[in-house]
Amino acid sequence: MSNDATFPAAQRLAGLRKAMQKHDMDAWWLPSSDPHSSEYLPEHWAGRAWLSGFDGSVGTLVITRQEAGLWVDSRYWEQAEAQLAGSGIALMKLQPGQPDAPMRWLAESLEEGQCVGFDPAVVSLATARKLADHLAPAGIRRRHGPDLLNTIWPQRPALPEAPVYVHAQDWLDETRSARLARIRDAMAEKNADCHLVSTLDDIAWLTQLRGSDVQFNPVFLSHLLIGQHSATLFVTPGKLDASTISALGADGIDVADYADWAARLGELASTSRILLDPARISLATRQALPEGAALCEAFQPSTLAKGCKSDIELAHVRRTMEEDGAALCEFFAWLEAALERGDTLTELDVDEHLTAARARRPHFVSRSFATIAGFNANGALPHYRATEEAHSRIHGNGLLLIDSGGQYLGGTTDITRVIPVGELSDLQREDYTLVLKGTISLSQAHFPRGIPGPQLDAIARAPLWATGRDYGHGTGHGVGYFLNVHEGPQVISWHAPVTPQGAMQSGMITSIEPGLYRPGGWGIRIENLAVNRPSDDSPFGDFLHFETLTLCPIDTRPIKAELLSDAEIVWLNAYHAEVRERLAPKLEGDALAWLEKRTQLLGG
Numbered sequence: 058m059s060n061d062a063t064f065p066a067a068q069r070l071a072g073l074r075k076a077m078q079k080h081d082m083d084a085w086w087l088p089s090s091d092p093h094s095s096e097y098l099p100e101h102w103a104g105r106a107w108l109s110g111f112d113g114s115v116g117t118l119v120i121t122r123q124e125a126g127l128w129v130d131s132r133y134w135e136q137a138e139a140q141l142a143g144s145g146i147a148l149m150k151l152q153p154g155q156p157d158a159p160m161r162w163l164a165e166s167l168e169e170g171q172c173v174g175f176d177p178a179v180v181s182l183a184t185a186r187k188l189a190d191h192l193a194p195a196g197i198r199r200r201h202g203p204d205l206l207n208t209i210w211p212q213r214p215a216l217p218e219a220p221v222y223v224h225a226q227d228w229l230d231e232t233r234s235a236r237l238a239r240i241r242d243a244m245a246e247k248n249a250d251c252h253l254v255s256t257l258d259d260i261a262w263l264t265q266l267r268g269s270d271v272q273f274n275p276v277f278l279s280h281l282l283i284g285q286h287s288a289t290l291f292v293t294p295g296k297l298d299a300s301t302i303s304a305l306g307a308d309g310i311d312v313a314d315y316a317d318w319a320a321r322l323g324e325l326a327s328t329s330r331i332l333l334d335p336a337r338i339s340l341a342t343r344q345a346l347p348e349g350a351a352l353c354e355a356f357q358p359s360t361l362a363k364g365c366k367s368d369i370e371l372a373h374v375r376r377t378m379e380e381d382g383a384a385l386c387e388f389f390a391w392l393e394a395a396l397e398r399g400d401t402l403t404e405l406d407v408d409e410h411l412t413a414a415r416a417r418r419p420h421f422v423s424r425s426f427a428t429i430a431g432f433n434a435n436g437a438l439p440h441y442r443a444t445e446e447a448h449s450r451i452h453g454n455g456l457l458l459i460d461s462g463g464q465y466l467g468g469t470t471d472i473t474r475v476i477p478v479g480e481l482s483d484l485q486r487e488d489y490t491l492v493l494k495g496t497i498s499l500s501q502a503h504f505p506r507g508i509p510g511p512q513l514d515a516i517a518r519a520p521l522w523a524t525g526r527d528y529g530h531g532t533g534h535g536v537g538y539f540l541n542v543h544e545g546p547q548v549i550s551w552h553a554p555v556t557p558q559g560a561m562q563s564g565m566i567t568s569i570e571p572g573l574y575r576p577g578g579w580g581i582r583i584e585n586l587a588v589n590r591p592s593d594d595s596p597f598g599d600f601l602h603f604e605t606l607t608l609c610p611i612d613t614r615p616i617k618a619e620l621l622s623d624a625e626i627v628w629l630n631a632y633h634a635e636v637r638e639r640l641a642p643k644l645e646g647d648a649l650a651w652l653e654k655r656t657q658l659l660g661g
Contacts, residue, residue, distance in 0.1 A: 066110045066144035072209040073108065073120060082174035082200060083167055086159075086188065087118040090179045092339045093255045096543055097271050099278065100214035102179060104206045111140045113440060117159045118146070121166055128159045131529030132439040135576065153529075153552040160191040169196035177201040177340035182333075185340040201340060216315075217270040221277045221296045223304070224267050224539065228466050230369035233265045233308045236362075240283055243358035249332035251325065252358075254281040256337045258540045259359040264290060264310065266301070267539070273426050274541050275464055280318045280342075287311065291318045319345035326350075334360075356558045360546050363537070365564035370538050371588060373467035374566070374606060377420070378586075381463055381470045382608030382636065383643040384414040389476070389610075390651035396478060402451045404430040404443035407459055415463045425462035425469050425542040432457045432478070436580030439530055439572065454479035456489070456579045456615070462542055469537050471568055472607050473584035477615045488573045489581050489615040494520035495571035496583045496611075497625045499532065499549075499603070503592050506562065506599040509555040510547040517549075517571040528572040536566045536586055561601060565589045569603070583611060608636045610655035618660060630658050 077085055091102035096114055105127075106112045113133040119126050126149040129137050137148050151158055163173060173192060177185070185201075192199060207213065226232075240263065244252050254260055257276035261267055268277025280291040290305065293315045297305075302312050313321060322342065325331070327349035333342075334357035346352075366374065388411045395402055407430035415421050431441040432451045436458035443449070451457055455478050462471035475489065499517040510533070515522075517532045531550025534543050546558040547565050570584035587603035610633060618626070633656035640652055 066108065066141075066146065069108050069209065070120065070125060070145050073205055074122060076205040076208045077120070077122065077174065080174065080200070080203070080205070081172060082205075083171035084119065084121045084163060084173045085205060086163070086173055086175040086180070087120070087206075088175075088180060088184070089114065089116050090181070092178045092341065093257050093278070093280075094181055094337050094339070095257060095271065096541070097274055099217050099270055101216050104179075104210070107210060108206070109141060109146050110144055111137050111146075113137065119159050119163055120146075121163075124166065126159070126162065135438055136440065157187060157191065160188055164191045164195045164197065167192075167195070167197050170198070172198040172200050174200040174202070174205070176204040176206075177344060178204070180340050181336055182338050182340050182343045183335040186335070201344070216278060216293065218293060218296065219269045219277070220298070221266050221268045221292065221301065223301055224261075224265050224466070226265075228373055228539070229265060230367040233263070233305075233310075236263050236265070236359075237283065237288060237308070237310075239362055240358055241285060244283070244285065244332055247332050247353045247355060248330060249353050250285060250329045252283040252332040253322075253338055253342060254283065254357065254359065255339065255342060256357065256360070258537055258544065259337075259357060259363060260290070261540060262363040262538075263359055264305070268296070269423075273424055273464070275422065275539060276541070278315060280315070282321065289313050289321070291315045291321070318342070322346050356546070361558060361562075363540070364535055364544060364546055365562050366538055366566060366588065367564065370468075371564070374538065374588075377465045377468035378470065378606050378608045379639055379643060380418040380420070380465065381415065381472075382640045383648070384418045384463075385411075385472070385474075385609045386640060386644055386652045387417075387648040388414040389474075389655070390647045392476070393651065394647065396451070404432060404435065404448045404451065405445070407451075407457075408443070408461075411459070411461055418463075418465075420466040422464040422466065422539075425464045425471060429458065429460035429473075431580060433579050434577050436475075437574040437576050437578060439528075439574060439580065439582070451478060454481065456481070456485060456581060458580050458582060460582065460584065464539060466539055469539055469542055470607070471536055471542050471584065471586060472609055473570060473582045474609060474612065475581050475583065475615070476612050481615055483617075485579060486615050486617045487620065488526070488575070488579075490617045490620045491520050491524060491526060492571050492573050492581045492583050493611065493616065493629075494621065494625060495532075496569055496585065497628050499569050499571070500585065500587060500605055501603075501624075501628060503600050503602045504561065506591075506601050507560040510549045510559045510561055510567070511551050511553045511555055513549050513561070514551040517569065518551075521571065521573060526573055528574060530572065532571055533567040533569050536568060538566075561589055563589050563591055563601060566606065567603075605632065608639055610636055610652065612655065613657075613659050616659070621659075626660050630660075633658075 116129040125146040128149040128151045267275040282289045288310045322345040327347040330351045332353045408428040433455040460473040495517040533549030537544040572582035574580040585607035589601045592600040637656040
């Protein structure tokens with residue numbers, strides 16, 4: 058979302074300040090969110106990107122009458138600095154462990170009696186309360202709405218209208234009714250009359266429906282109201298066909314207009330006891346509830362249930378990984394041959410050919426995120442994305458980082474590999490090997506069931522920390538089952554808060570992706586997906602270990618073998634033996650030859 062010539066970011070900022078003055082607001086809070094607490098947004102709610110010109114997936118924009126700042130973490134510092142140039146918006150570098158920094162800045166920048174405005178539809182109840190905690194002691198007022206973007210955004214994109222479809226039972230482990238029953242059991246434990254769900258992946262999981270309202274994520278705009286004996290799905294009319302509406306009805310789910318969500322909540326009995334998760338419900342939703350309703354605030358039960366994949370789902374994921382791995386072999390065989398021939402290649406060619414290879418595999422639906430293909434300095438930007446306007450040619454010497462993934466009916470994939478181009482320096486090989494050691498170290502870990510995910514982070518970082526190296530992002534995120542590529546509740550990052558919900562449980566799929574980035578030089582990240590599986594019985598309690606799911610060779614050419622231990626070499630050779638055994642039957646010709654070449658024993 059770059060700024061266009063007729064209405065650049067500086068002019069948009071001026072327009073917003075005029076609207077603020079009209080509504081007697083001294084500041085405006087604009088998060089990267091929507092009414093569903095989404096990470097990836099439909100264009101209609103991408104207001105932060107439209108207003109600032111910064112199109113990264115995460116960031117908080119705060120505007121006062123005189124100043125404006127965008128808070129982003131280290132993954133986006135270079136990108137934001139470039140995209141904010143000339144906008145009048147300052148880059149504010151968000152440091153680890155300081156998520157409330159923009160709130161503190163706002164409290165310090167305004168005076169007693171001044172007013173902060175925001176759209177309550179895109180601010181979670183939990184965030185609104187944190188804002189109050191920071192602003193109220195300073196005597197700063199808050200105004201919930203109106204949405205000022207509506208007054209300054211010409212031709213604001215409409216809400217998406219893509220159809221919703223059924224995720225066929227062949228890919229599922231239980232019925233829709235069974236999933237609703239699990240949620241009602243959780244409601245009964247809380248003595249709740251109803252439960253409000255607005256997060257799109259939870260609704261897709263519960264209803265066993267999929268859509269394409271959010272790029273790369275097979276979800277659809279909706280809310281879900283679950284009662285003790287019935288439920289109502291709020292979705293834009295026309296997105297569901299008659300047979301799907303009938304099937305939902307047979308499972309006790311009525312269908313209502315997406316626009317009627319707030320009104321219907323207001324019709325709930327004032328004596329209702331309502332289960333909701335403040336972090337996953339907007340302030341506007343809370344405001345729509347009857348005054349007398351009792352709130353039962355708890356972690357959303359479907360989020361944990363969705364995160365723990367069943368054996369049936371994992372069987373589909375393993376087969377999906379074989380298809381995805383075969384596609385990757387075909388792609389890498391083509392890429393290496395093209396580089397050896399001296400063909401003119403760019404980062405854009407990587408995305409085109411990799412997506413085409415995946416599209417040839419059975420049950421492929423789409424990419425799971427925008428492919429990151431960064432050569433040398435571009436690879437040092439963790440969330441870099443090549444565009445027609447800005448991309449690099451792949452030639453000379455260096456490292457090419459490729460982070461990509463696919464959405465398949467049987468699972469979601471996410472993998473990062475780095476390949477050498479030409480000659481590498483000793484420092485590049487050392488960096489690469491240390492990152493690989495981190496990947497292997499965490500992949501081999503055994504750990505107690507229920508350990509908080511953040512506590513595993515140091516296992517992957519230890520080889521890097523030992524040499525004074527580190528990386529700014531987390532080591533692992535949850536991954537959905539033909540759902541969002543970023544999924545909770547678990548996360549492996551020492552920056553993340555430790556919560557009971559983030560405890561590691563059997564069936565959780567998590568990425569393992571340590572990295573290392575030298576700005577202006579190169580970036581390295583080696584990523585596999587792994588699932589928590591029960592370990593052998595122990596008298597000291599229940600333990601889990603990681604089963605690596607991703608199937609694709611890890612390039613051994615950049616390795617400094619003397620830095621690997623014997624145990625690490627054994628792990629890598631065993632991994633490559635499994636990759637070769639499972640992918641070879643799906644390949645032939647150049648792709649098969651490439652697989653055999655890239656899975657040869659290291660040190661053998």
